[in-house]
Amino acid sequence: MPNIQTRACRPVDLPRTVNGFTFESRAQAQKNRNEALILTRYGDRKFLLQILKREKKGESDYLIKVDKLTRLAPVTIMQDALKAFAKLHDLELTFSNIAPQKRSIVKTDDFAILKDVDFFATQLTYEKPLLVEVGFGSGRHLLYQAKAHPDKLVIGIEIHRPSIEQVIKQCKLQNLHNVLIADFDARIFMQLLASNSVEKLFVHFPVPWDKKPHRRVISKAFVEEAMRVLKPGGKLELRTDSENYFAYSFDTFNALNRYDLQIKKNHDLAVTSKYEDRWRRMEKNIYDLTLTCETLSPDKAQIAPLQFEEEIPFARVKERFANVTRKTDDAFVHFESLYEIDANSGLIRLTMGAFEKPEHKYLLFKQNKIQYFPKQTLAIAQNIKAHNMIKEFFHV
């Protein structure tokens, strides 16, 4: 992650705009007085810069980086934001990991294929047949599918930023216009897709998570969602080198009421991924489990973003705030820290949603209004419960 360090960093009056970046306001952490956040905007992208003051042997030092929860692609935007921040504050840097840039041929506009969840929830059109790949990694298989099926839309879901950036560059270099990317947990993402809309769903070499099975992509809930979004005749294709994961997935698929399952061992595909090359060199067995959807699923209402209709003065938020967790049987919200911009506005960092796939967020309080920051939160079951717990907590 790009970051810069400096010995002195005096606040300047905000808002100010430098090189297209608007530094809107500064939010001071209330508990850890050594942390502050800068609300930053670049076009329609919003994120936070985090300033951490550190004391070493009686000397202070500031580390400045993009807040992890709000980081964004391409990485050049974050680098340019830090440079603009340094320019505005006239910083003398003691460290910077931002290399003088050899500008890539990939422009910020090429990242338009990276869509946020609101897009998939409310704007995705289903004109073309869909192919979906979960955890595409280096993207060899996803790019192969996009090239082989120009008439279909290929959606790639991945949580690893460098892989996302690499695949976006490859789409540009290979002139592919039928790919959309979601930087999101696939286990939540599936709930956004319309019923009976997907021809093939690929899950190739998912992380086996033998010690933390709750983090696995394949679960009863995921397979049920997969069967809902697949068209009759559509296929969920799981490929794994892990005997454990194979056995676990076989049991999970078996628990379905009705299914058509095909199993293959050491079967070649038209394209091999980096992982597969490695396992083949080690002469590991590779298993394919292909589950075919046989039935039409009922339509599902589109998932809207959650809103706070109610108003609350920030002074009351400050009074009520505590570092606590609230939970129900399957959902929770943990209020982590409070940041003050001024007497009427501020932020709260929190974690919310389902226990096994929590979402890290901010709440922004401004002119008595509340909103999720930097992105909206979707009204999926456990988020609704967490949202209601937030409202109860602040009595709104």
Ligand SMILES: C[S@@+](CC[C@H](N)C(=O)[O-])C[C@H]1O[C@@H](n2cnc3c(N)ncnc32)[C@H](O)[C@@H]1O
């Ligand atoms: C072992 S790699 C396999 C990558 C690729 N499919 C291949 O065959 O080379 C697993 C990938 O899944 C991604 N991943 C893990 N959990 C995920 C989740 N919940 N949602 C989306 N992607 C996930 C990881 O970031 C990683 O890139």
